[in-house]
Amino acid sequence: MILTPAQNVIAGDTHRFRVLNCGRRFGKTSLSIEEIKGKAIGKPSRIAYIAPTVQQARDIAWEQLKRELRPAATYINESRLEIRVRTVDGGESLIVLRGWEAVETLRGQSFDFLVLDEVASMRNFWLNWREVLRPTLTDTEGEALFISTPKGFNHFYDLYNLQEENAAYKSFHYTSYDNPHIKREEIDAAKGDSNFEQEYLADFRKAEGLVYKEFDRAKHVYSTLPDGTAFVENVVGIDWGFVHPAAVLLLKRDRSDAIWVDSEFVERGRTDAEVAEYAAALNANAYYPDPESANANEELRRRGVNVRPVVKGKDSEKNGIDKVRELLKANKLHINKSCKNLIAEFETHGYKEGRDEPEDEGEDALDALRYPIMMMQPAPKITEEEYIEPEPLYSDIGL
Numbered sequence: 001m002i003l004t005p006a007q008n009v010i011a012g013d014t015h016r017f018r019v020l021n022c023g024r025r026f027g028k029t030s031l032s033i034e035e036i037k038g039k040a041i042g043k044p045s046r047i048a049y050i051a052p053t054v055q056q057a058r059d060i061a062w063e064q065l066k067r068e069l070r071p072a073a074t075y076i077n078e079s080r081l082e083i084r085v086r087t088v089d090g091g092e093s094l095i096v097l098r099g100w101e102a103v104e105t106l107r108g109q110s111f112d113f114l115v116l117d118e119v120a121s122m123r124n125f126w127l128n129w130r131e132v133l134r135p136t137l138t139d140t141e142g143e144a145l146f147i148s149t150p151k152g153f154n155h156f157y158d159l160y161n162l163q164e165e166n167a168a169y170k171s172f173h174y175t176s177y178d179n180p181h182i183k184r185e186e187i188d189a190a191k192g193d194s195n196f197e198q199e200y201l202a203d204f205r206k207a208e209g210l211v212y213k214e215f216d217r218a219k220h221v222y223s224t225l226p227d228g229t230a231f232v233e234n235v236v237g238i239d240w241g242f243v244h245p246a247a248v249l250l251l252k253r254d255r256s257d258a259i260w261v262d263s264e265f266v267e268r269g270r271t272d273a274e275v276a277e278y279a280a281a282l283n284a285n286a287y288y289p290d291p292e293s294a295n296a297n298e299e300l301r302r303r304g305v306n307v308r309p310v311v312k313g314k315d316s317e318k319n320g321i322d323k324v325r326e327l328l329k330a331n332k333l334h335i336n337k338s339c340k341n342l343i344a345e346f347e348t349h350g351y352k353e354g355r356d357e358p359e360d361e362g363e364d365a366l367d368a369l370r371y372p373i374m375m376m377q378p379a380p381k382i383t384e385e386e387y388i389e390p391e392p393l394y395s396d397i398g399l
Helices: 005-011 028-042 054-072 100-106 125-137 155-164 184-188 272-280 294-301 316-329 340-348 364-376
Strands: 017-022 046-051 073-077 082-086 092-099 113-117 143-148 169-174 231-239 246-254 259-267 286-289 333-336
Touching (some): 005 169, 028 046, 028 054, 028 082, 046 054, 046 100, 054 113, 092 100, 125 143, 125 259, 125 340, 231 272, 231 364, 246 272, 259 272, 259 364, 272 294, 286 364, 316 364, 340 364
Parallel strands (some): 046 092, 113 143
Antiparallel strands (some): 073 082, 082 092, 246 259
């Protein structure tokens, strides 16, 4: 396949980690397949292509990879989505296709090249990238290609901007117009769509259908505290977990009853004792853990901290969400920019399609935030009519 001029620019770049933010039909999948083919045939390699789900991996890339690599293939496994191919020097490469929902299955393996497709739709991205995927490239000094169309200001936005602080990363931005094989009139015909700028121009826009639509990085994320900030108490919120991540947040309340989230601990595979040990070391005035984990809460009590009960009942989740939203509206909830998981959840946690009910996933850190806010203080009351959009407090956060 002959690459387009824009694809050639990306393919010719030598940065270890390349991030491609592009509009629909730009040709991102065809580019990734060409790179997979080239690396697999060029020398013995282990390569993984990862889509949000295994079905998407099959639908997006499997048939094309299988068709184009069949002449060099020594083994094709339809159920496992794996291909082995001969290299030009007589060796062999392995290509595997996986879904992000089962990314844990790649833990402990080793790869030379990773392709992550539709990154903006991958939940718990930073946790899985740092704990599972990044280590698979260590022994081989392997590379990764991240490709996606934006989905609000979420983790993909952070990834796209990582080049500003990490020289190993390089980002590229192309629109649907940069594919010369698509008629401009076809793209122009979609200009009336509400999501045209995001889907075709790859412009970062606030996502629709979010639970916490009031959250805005410019207003609610901070890097340094304003001069004169004084705190009256420190509290900790805990959402226990093992298979899904456990989350521990340290919250500081100032004299004006504003909440400052100072730090986060969001990790998978930690025992209740390990999480309790970490939380207790924060030396907070009070601890608000998920009340449904009795054994975990007992671990916390053994460490002599002030454990306060969180009341769960009818509409408690909705009431807790409303209190968090009121704090956001009043500009009395501030998140340290180091809390990447909490920020990502704010920007991705949405409602179930067609229902006024939050999704059941992607809220570990949000739950750890909601528990203390539900119990420690009433949220400031403010009506939509009274709400005045506050000016951004911070201009130097670099997010």
